[in-house]
Amino acid sequence: MNNSHISDTNKVCIIGAGPAGLAAAWELSKNRIPARVFETLSVPGGIARTEVHQGFRADLGGHRFFTRIPMLNDLWQEILGDDFLLRPRLSRILYRNKFYNYPLQIRNVLSNMGIIEASLCVLSYLRVKMFPPEEIITFEDWITARFGSRLFKMFFKTYTEKVWGIPCASISADWAAQRIKNLSLREAVKNALMNQAGLDRKTSVTSLIEQFHYPRLGPGMMWETLAERLTESGCQVEFGSEVISINHQDNRIVSLTSRRNGTDVTCPVGACISSMPLSELVFSMNPAPPDEVLNAARGLGYRDYIAVNLIIDESRIFPDNWIYVHDPEVELGRIQNYKNWSPEMVPVPGKTVLGLEYFHFETDPEWNWEDERLIERGKEELNKLGIAKTARVESGWVTRVPKAYPVYDSRYKDCLAVIRNYLEGFENLQAIGRNGTHRYNNMDHSMLSGIYAASNILGENINLWDVNTEEEYHETVDASLEEAVELVLNKIDPTAAGAGAAVTLGLFMSLLTLFTLYLGDESTKYTLSLLANYFYGYSVSWSGSAVILLESGLAGFLGGSVFAWMRNTIMRIIIS
Numbered sequence: 001m002n003n004s005h006i007s008d009t010n011k012v013c014i015i016g017a018g019p020a021g022l023a024a025a026w027e028l029s030k031n032r033i034p035a036r037v038f039e040t041l042s043v044p045g046g047i048a049r050t051e052v053h054q055g056f057r058a059d060l061g062g063h064r065f066f067t068r069i070p071m072l073n074d075l076w077q078e079i080l081g082d083d084f085l086l087r088p089r090l091s092r093i094l095y096r097n098k099f100y101n102y103p104l105q106i107r108n109v110l111s112n113m114g115i116i117e118a119s120l121c122v123l124s125y126l127r128v129k130m131f132p133p134e135e136i137i138t139f140e141d142w143i144t145a146r147f148g149s150r151l152f153k154m155f156f157k158t159y160t161e162k163v164w165g166i167p168c169a170s171i172s173a174d175w176a177a178q179r180i181k182n183l184s185l186r187e188a189v190k191n192a193l194m195n196q197a198g199l200d201r202k203t204s205v206t207s208l209i210e211q212f213h214y215p216r217l218g219p220g221m222m223w224e225t226l227a228e229r230l231t232e233s234g235c236q237v238e239f240g241s242e243v244i245s246i247n248h249q250d251n252r253i254v255s256l257t258s259r260r261n262g263t264d265v266t267c268p269v270g271a272c273i274s275s276m277p278l279s280e281l282v283f284s285m286n287p288a289p290p291d292e293v294l295n296a297a298r299g300l301g302y303r304d305y306i307a308v309n310l311i312i313d314e315s316r317i318f319p320d321n322w323i324y325v326h327d328p329e330v331e332l333g334r335i336q337n338y339k340n341w342s343p344e345m346v347p348v349p350g351k352t353v354l355g356l357e358y359f360h361f362e363t364d365p366e367w368n369w370e371d372e373r374l375i376e377r378g379k380e381e382l383n384k385l386g387i388a389k390t391a392r393v394e395s396g397w398v399t400r401v402p403k404a405y406p407v408y409d410s411r412y413k414d415c416l417a418v419i420r421n422y423l424e425g426f427e428n429l430q431a432i433g434r435n436g437t438h439r440y441n442n443m444d445h446s447m448l449s450g451i452y453a454a455s456n457i458l459g460e461n462i463n464l465w466d467v468n469t470e471e472e473y474h475e476t477v478d479a480s481l482e483e484a485v486e487l488v489l490n491k492i493d494p495t496a497a498g499a500g501a502a503v504t505l506g507l508f509m510s511l512l513t514l515f516t517l518y519l520g521d522e523s524t525k526y527t528l529s530l531l532a533n534y535f536y537g538y539s540v541s542w543s544g545s546a547v548i549l550l551e552s553g554l555a556g557f558l559g560g561s562v563f564a565w566m567r568n569t570i571m572r573i574i575i576s
Contacts, residue, residue, distance in 0.1 A: 016274070024432060031458055039237065056309075065212060139173055156168070163359045216342055219443075243258050275446075307356070313392050314392055321337060430464055441468050513545040
């Protein structure tokens with residue numbers, strides 16, 4: 001990007017003081033490039049800010065600081081130092097009044113599900129592996145292909161549809177591929193078994209990270225400190241300034257018009273970096289874009305967010321950082337326990353702050369409910385779930401966040417392509433961040449896009465639309481040599497092979513016994529009774545069906561595991 005137009009009067013104007021915008025300003029300030037940041041809200045951080053109410057602090061959904069990008073880890077540590085805490089992660093899924101540990105623990109899952117339900121889930125998984133779908137188009141396709149339809153309905157469907165407000169069959173598979181790319185039943189079981197065996201894992205999956213960094217006073221502490229340092233370095237950070245017009249001429253942004261305290265001010269622009277929602281960026285362009293681009297902007301969908309934070313007169317409610325609520329009987333999607341993120345989020349001993357997360361559209365009636373009504377709904381749903389009694393809730397507050405999440409529906413790609421083609425026609429305009437690129441980035445990739453935008457102004461040529469499109473999700477650490485060999489050899493997992501053989505053989509023999517009992521055929525009974533020579537305690541009876549279920553299942557597990565191990569060993573010998 002040509003930066004010859006940038007000067008003390010024609011500064012780099014950055015729209016938005018969230019993680020992406022502040023990162024861009026920080027990179028520019030280090031290189032003494034004059035910048036000016038416009039933020040509509042009175043505090044920095046965007047959706048990653050921290051809300052404060054009567055001294056109690058609440059995040060907007062819980063924001064972990066985890067990244068594979070060394071320079072961002074270094075930046076976070078530089079900004080906060082000892083205030084950047086390393087915290088343990090504990091999260092669970094609440095389904096049918098039972099808590100499922102996440103990451104998965106086999107004993108916990110079997111205890112909650114029961115052997116019959118667990119067996120049906122395994123059969124559902126084996127079926128989709130034997131008869132995989134021809135196309136993976138939707139979120140439902142993507143999850144079902146990796147977990148089976150039964151687990152999809154139990155652990156993905158209800159929660160996902162709460163978050164996005166549309167059927168899973170209408171959500172693009174791109175969302176799953178970006179957010180939980182490497183997660184599958186096989187990986188989850190492998191992770192659980194290695195966890196229980198106390199083994200070190202060199203591979204971890206997106207949603208299975210077990211610890212994370214977190215600012216002592218919430219994520220807002222990071223952005224407030226960064227904004228203060230920017231101001232000290234000479235960068236202008238203007239809060240309460242809403243950009244209402246982006247004025248352009250001859251394929252260049254020439255000025256911005258912002259509104260602050262009811263007064264409109266226009267300032268010249270040397271270059272523009274925008275993290276505002278992509279649709280709003282299009283609508284702010286002056287002169288207006290062609291109708292095709294305006295229609296594409298109208299076609300982009302967003303999911304809005306309501307946080308209901310409750311102050312509860314109890315010192316300990318549950319040990320988790322957060323809980324996913326998969327119960328379809330309540331609207332509540334997630335529960336955050338901010339004391340467990342950092343003890344200093346709750347300054348009063350004996351109290352707890354729970355953040356109840358609701359997902360709506362601005363057109364939903366609930367969006368316009370009075371705060372007290374939203375708080376009452378939250379109290380009732382906590383009581384219904386058995387989390388906290390209504391009488392123990394002392395007070396609360398509500399925060400609404402419009403356009404919190406970009407929606408990956410069936411048409412978003414086409415709309416995005418039209419808008420991107422239009423914006424790329426401007427030589428000094430760059431879009432960054434989650435909403436700025438309509439991409440569901442976490443904080444680290446949002447910040448990276450801001451740093452890259454600043455680098456482009458400094459002479460680099462980085463395609464910002466490619467940030468966070470790599471094959472491996474950013475919370476997945478480097479794959480081990482063992483997995484590389486596994487991919488090359490198409491290795492059969494002995495545990496999976498044993499489990500499949502155990503379920504198949506055990507159920508078959510047990511059902512055969514029951515079917516023979518039902519028919520009452522004496523010759524078949526006699527033939528089956530000969531199995532008593534091989535299975536201790538077996539007889540053609542109701543109790544015998546349970547005996548053979550367990551014993552033939554064990555035999556199947558051993559046989560399947562040994563076969564897989566022998567096959568893998570032979571393949572290694574051949575390859576080596």
